[in-house]
Amino acid sequence: MGKIDRYSRQILFQPIGEEGQQLLASKRVLIVGMGALGTVLANHLVRAGVGHVRFADRDYVEKSNLQRQMLFDEDDVSEALPKAIAAQKRLQKINSDVTVEGIVTDVTLQNIAELMEGVDLVLDGTDNFQTRFLINDACYKNGIPFVYGGAVSSRGMSAIFIPGVTPCLRCFIGGGNTTGQTCDTIGVISPVIDIVASFQTIEALKYLTNNHDVQRKSLITFDLWKHHIYEMKFTKSKENCPTCSLHEYPALQGDVEQSVTSLCGRETVQINMGQKLNLDDWADRLSKIGEVTKTPFLIRVQLSEGERLVLFPDGRTLIQGTEDISRAKSLYARYIGL
The missing domain is CATH 3.30.310.10 (TATA-Binding Protein)
Known part of the structure; x- marks a missing residue:
């Protein structure tokens, strides 16, 4: 009865129901990055009852994080806790039904396969395209969907990329070493984080509960301050895409990760x-x-x-x-x- 009570409102939502809730309990996900997006993603997925939520982050909690990284507090700052540890402690108190696994590490070519082992879905909580392309290539090589999200200033974007169904991130936006504006250079407002992570979570819940027919087939972008929103519909994979067409996976090439x-x-x-x-x-x-x-x-x-x-x-x-x-x-x- 306890578990039914915990998820009763979610079970009442017909597209999920009891069958979908049971599916969620059997699933495993990986969140890469436990900063602004990662904390919101983990909070939603743990509360929703996803069976095993694993996340990896290399950083520790600083005061400037508290404006938008919802799982942390001033005690975490004073103790200089790694984000993965602080988040794990908080989430374990929120839902004891779920296995919460926080790993303090930099996600690299050397460990990405181990981190992804056994997971059904990977969610992007990162802040750079070098890591995103690494996740993208590893996911497409292993046939695991990748839920992308990005936020900066008052702008956000999100999409789910599914091997064999959609083009990959590299194919859709181009595979260069994309750089530019970041939260650390032009800032970000916290409502943008919540909305991007909510778009990501919705697509994750659809996928994990087998509601594939309503999966969004587009990259959604918005500017919350200016109240602009639009979608870029997915096209076919490019014939020369090294990831989803040629299966070369350039981010997985090389023996030594840049140190x-x-x-x-x-x-x-x-x-x-x-x-x-x-x-x-x-x-x-x-x-x-x-x-x-x-x-x-x-x-x-x-x-x-x-x-x-x-x-x-x-x-x-x-x-x-x-x-x-x-x-x-x-x-x-x-x-x-x-």
């Missing part, structure tokens, strides 16, 4: 040399060169030069306070060692 990445608009460079870091050892070493803050999940050290190092046990180091890759590599070599 140095400038995080656009955040004055942060990430360096990952592929070797795990013992936080206890590094806290002791770095205490000699700056003020160290250690949590079970990361170490932060304020450098006399003005920048800050943040070390994670999976081998990643963030150099905060610069977007200059040469400068970041110099500091990394000086204090961590290349």
Whole structure:
């Protein structure tokens, strides 16, 4: 009776019903990114009763996140909790019926297959097209649908891409290294996040409950501030698309993931040399060169030069306070060692 009570209003919605609710309980999803979009997605899917909700994020909670990242609070900021851990703790209190799995990691070529193992659907909570094309290619290679979403300023967009049914993201919008405006450079208002993630969640619920006949076959875009909305209808896959036509999956090619990445608009460079870091050892070493803050999940050290190092046990180091890759590599070599 308890489970029926929990989902009673959702079961009363005829397209889902008891059969759809049972289907949801049997499904597994992966959310890539636990920032603004990811937190709303996870909140909806966990409350809806999706059986296993896995998410991966590389970052930790900062005060600037609280304006739009709905699962976090000021305690998470003061404890410098990784977003995946903070979200997992909150969601486990919301619905104990669901298996909630938060993973602190950067989603890369090396681990994308493992993260996707056994899932029925992948949802986009990222903020960059490099990762989106990686997800897109991995999904199309493995026949798993990919629910795309993006938000910046007062604008948002969303679509579900289904292998064998729709063109892929790369095919539909072009496969270049798309860059441009981000939340960190021109901002974002939180209602946009909620609407984009709701569009994503609706398509996810349709797919997971086998309501494929009403699946939206378009990319929807809107500007909430200006009250503009329109759809770009899907076309056939392009014959020369390397992902959905030629099956080459360019984002999955190569043996070594780029180890140095400038995080656009955040004055942060990430360096990952592929070797795990013992936080206890590094806290002791770095205490000699700056003020160290250690949590079970990361170490932060304020450098006399003005920048800050943040070390994670999976081998990643963030150099905060610069977007200059040469400068970041110099500091990394000086204090961590290349």
